[in-house]
Amino acid sequence: MTLDELQVLMGELYGEADAARGVPSTVAWLCEEVGELAQAVRKGTPDQQLHELGDVLAWVASLANQLGLSLSEAADRYVDAPPA
Amino acid sequence: MTLDELQVLMGELYGEADAARGVPSTVAWLCEEVGELAQAVRKGTPDQQLHELGDVLAWVASLANQLGLSLSEAADRYVDAPPA
Numbered sequence: 454m455t456l457d458e459l460q461v462l463m464g465e466l467y468g469e470a471d472a473a474r475g476v477p478s479t480v481a482w483l484c485e486e487v488g489e490l491a492q493a494v495r496k497g498t499p500d501q502q503l504h505e506l507g508d509v510l511a512w513v514a515s516l517a518n519q520l521g522l523s524l525s526e527a528a529d530r531y532v533d534a535p536p537a
Numbered sequence: 538m539t540l541d542e543l544q545v546l547m548g549e550l551y552g553e554a555d556a557a558r559g560v561p562s563t564v565a566w567l568c569e570e571v572g573e574l575a576q577a578v579r580k581g582t583p584d585q586q587l588h589e590l591g592d593v594l595a596w597v598a599s600l601a602n603q604l605g606l607s608l609s610e611a612a613d614r615y616v617d618a619p620p621a
Contacts, residue, residue: 454612455539456594462612466619480575487571491564494604502604507611508620509597510540513590520578520586527591528538528546535550536592 456514456524463514471515479519483512540598540608547598555599563603567596 454462464471471479490505497505517524538546547555555563574589581589601608 454609459612462615466615476578480578484571484575487568491568494560494564499606503606503611504614506597506601506606506608507614510608510612511615513593517590522583522587522590524590524594525538527587528543528594530588530591531546531550531595
């Protein structure tokens with residue numbers, strides 16, 4: 454799956470709910486999922502970690518959609534000029 | 538860019554440093570970047586938001602690499618059985 458495809462998928466699945474929720478609530482939800490990922494990394498199974506990685510990715514993509522920004526473009530910085 | 542390509546790129550750029558740092562420190566760093574993203578969303582420019590989205594993606598990919606997990610597989614859950 455490409456980053457663009459991920460964003461399109463999230464827009465199809467959740468774009469309407471995202472717009473109704475608004476950006477600050479999406480940030481809050483992303484933080485909640487990052488907490489769940491941290492917990493799964495500390496004491497979860499690989500399946501649980503995979504689940505939480507997916508949720509974090511999904512919320513990052515939903516947030517990018519709401520901001521009108523491209524994850525692919527964001528990632529390109531690591532191709533063109535990766536931080537040391 | 539595909540999710541697989543993102544993980545390969547992060548492994549090439551940072552795999553050695555990631556392994557030396559260890560998983561808990563990677564989780565801590567991811568959380569730091571999520572905080573920077575939250576701040577950029579609240580009061581940053583679109584360029585700053587794009588920058589921080591890229592950093593969060595990069596750390597999620599580095600973490601997945603360290604856990605031996607596939608972001609592509611993680612995202613596939615949203616294709617096969619998306620949460621409501």
